[in-house]
Amino acid sequence: MAETLYITHPLEAWKPALAALTWAIDGLVVKPEDPVAAANLRIDATGPGPDAVESALGSALPVEPNTWTATPQGQIIWLGPDEWLVTDRFARPHELEDSLGKVVGAHGGAAVDVSAQRTSIRLSGKLARELLSFGCSIDLRPAAFPTGSCAQTTVGQAGVLILALGNGDDFRLFVRPSFAGYLADWLIDAAEEFRPAA
Incomplete structure (x- = not known):
């Protein structure tokens, strides 16, 4: 009899410790997020492809470096002059790849499923920015990294893609x-x- 294999979150073993952190420290929430479908999108930003993508996703491709835009189902994150990461909370990975591939394929672009390439952690609260500053060299102050900003950088020794989601924290x-x-x-x-003294 064949065994059924179930997908396990990459941070399943860390969830209790991260939840305990949130309970112990006022002003800090650290939470592994549910997996989302993600596709790497390549298209000429100066051609007709971006308009077709906007019609399909309900949001324009961000063309300003290090920015992201919201879509009704996820995000479009700028990675380079002709490269974006598209996420979707509701689509299955192959569905997102197929639908985007049909849209951009007609304009010389490509979409590749990268859903298994990244997982995400949500970090929020009044201490979130300070915690990140211990291991991240970019300026995360709201004036320098406002809502809608993103950056490919490191936290500690781990390469991350970091997004500013809102309110500076x-x-x-x-x-x-x-x-x-x-x-x-x-x-x-x-x-x-940040832990209170015992």
């Missing part, structure tokens, strides 16, 4: 699954700075 960190445990351990360790 809400961030999403995309990280490769193989580095997710390291990043979770780093956040837990760095957050010890």
Whole structure:
């Protein structure tokens, strides 16, 4: 009899420790997020392809470097002059790849499923920015990294794609699954700075 294999979140083993961190430290919420469908999109930003993508996704491709835009079902994140990461909370990975591929394929573009390439951690609260500053060299102050900003950088030694989600204290960190445990351990360790004295 064949066994059924179930997908396990890359941070399943860290969820209790991250939840305990949230309970122990006022002003800090660290939470692994549910997986989403994601596709890497390549298209000439100066041609007709971006208009077709906007019609399909309900939001324009961000063309300003290091920015992202919301769609009704996810996000479009700028990665380069002709490259974006598209996420969708509701589509299945192959559905997102297929639908975007049909849209951009007619304009010389390509869409590739990268859903398994990253997982995400939500970091929010009044201490979130300070915690990230312990291991991230970019300026995360709201004036320099406002809502709608993104950057490919490192936190500790882990490469991340970080998004400013809102109010200056809400961030999403995309990280490769193989580095997710390291990043979770780093956040837990760095957050010890904020724990109340016993």
